[in-house]
Amino acid sequence: MSTAPHLFSTPLATLRPAIDLKNVTKRFTTPDGSTYTAIRDMTLQVAPGEFCAIVGPTGCGKSTSLTLISGLERPSAGSVSVHGEPVKGITPGVGFMFQTDAVLPWKSVLDNVAMGPKFRGIDKANAIASAKDWIRRVGLAGFEDRFPHQLSGGMRKRVALAQSLINEPEILLMDEPFSALDVQTRAIMSNELLGLWDVTKPAVVFVTHDLEEAIALADKVVVMTAGPGGTVKETFAIDLPRPRVVQEIRFDKRFVDLYQQIWESLRSEVDTAYSQSTQTTGKAS
Numbered sequence: 001m002s003t004a005p006h007l008f009s010t011p012l013a014t015l016r017p018a019i020d021l022k023n024v025t026k027r028f029t030t031p032d033g034s035t036y037t038a039i040r041d042m043t044l045q046v047a048p049g050e051f052c053a054i055v056g057p058t059g060c061g062k063s064t065s066l067t068l069i070s071g072l073e074r075p076s077a078g079s080v081s082v083h084g085e086p087v088k089g090i091t092p093g094v095g096f097m098f099q100t101d102a103v104l105p106w107k108s109v110l111d112n113v114a115m116g117p118k119f120r121g122i123d124k125a126n127a128i129a130s131a132k133d134w135i136r137r138v139g140l141a142g143f144e145d146r147f148p149h150q151l152s153g154g155m156r157k158r159v160a161l162a163q164s165l166i167n168e169p170e171i172l173l174m175d176e177p178f179s180a181l182d183v184q185t186r187a188i189m190s191n192e193l194l195g196l197w198d199v200t201k202p203a204v205v206f207v208t209h210d211l212e213e214a215i216a217l218a219d220k221v222v223v224m225t226a227g228p229g230g231t232v233k234e235t236f237a238i239d240l241p242r243p244r245v246v247q248e249i250r251f252d253k254r255f256v257d258l259y260q261q262i263w264e265s266l267r268s269e270v271d272t273a274y275s276q277s278t279q280t281t282g283k284a285s
């Protein structure tokens with residue numbers, strides 16, 4: 001696995017942001033016709049090659065922020081830019097990974113992974129060669145002809161990782177990608193992700209409920225306030241050394257300090273969201 005220097009030692013904050021959300025508000029019309037504010041006045045920048053994790057209580061707007069970056073939704077107010085360009089449609093150069101697998105059950109591992117390059121117009125022989133290379137990189141060499149139902153959950157995640165990374169996205173949006181996995185497989189996949197991220201260095205926005213996972217992976221952890229109208233509460237720089245071994249970094253004293261600091265910030269938001277959920281659900285704002 002390559003260990004490319006971390007962005008050539010350039011301080012991330014000095015680079016033009018890969019992702020730039022400025023004072024973004026997103027309102028939805030609910031089925032009863034009222035307006036629900038999912039995100040309010042949210043400002044967030046992610047530098048090229050930066051790994052940003054977003055944590056916050058359920059319903060605070062984490063996934064909504066990803067849909068705005070991807071261009072699947074437009075902001076109601078404020079601006080969303082990618083590499084300095086305002087997002088107008090589906091943002092090019094973006095890869096996704098979600099909690100549920102996006103692998104096609106009727107296609108083999110090889111065909112699933114080769115799909116991206118084929119859609120991008122790469123000829124079949126090169127698409128297949130590239131897919132085989134990425135299947136090897138995610139540790140699935142020898143499983144090219146298997147179908148998704150013949151794989152474990154962790155192996156399907158590896159297919160999904162290869163599917164995303166084969167397109168060499170400049171931005172990778174990940175929405176609780178490993179939350180359905182058992183604890184050990186999850187840690188293994190997190191390490192795999194860090195190793196692969198180090199090769200192509202996309203800017204990553206990784207949404208998770210798991211603060212340990214966020215700290216172990218990220219360069220910075222963004223804490224969001226409870227919804228409705230979730231926004232950035234605080235941002236914490238994660239100054240832990242890389243490369244990191246996810247299973248071991250959590251015993252580092254600095255990790256424990258960071259966990260305590262960030263949990264202090266997150267706890268009141270989790271409490272707020274919990275008390276709201278016990279009082280009312282889906283209330284308009």
Ligand SMILES: Nc1ncnc2c1ncn2[C@@H]1O[C@H](COP(=O)(O)OP(=O)(O)OP(=O)(O)O)[C@@H](O)[C@H]1O
Pocket residue numbers: 028029030036037038056057058059060061062063064065227
């Ligand atoms: N298309 C939509 N129409 C109406 N309301 C929506 C829509 N999409 C999201 N919402 C609401 O916006 C709020 C934020 O949703 P979002 O999925 O971004 O939260 P989240 O922080 O990712 O939640 P979780 O941690 O539970 O996945 C929620 O209350 C949700 O119900």
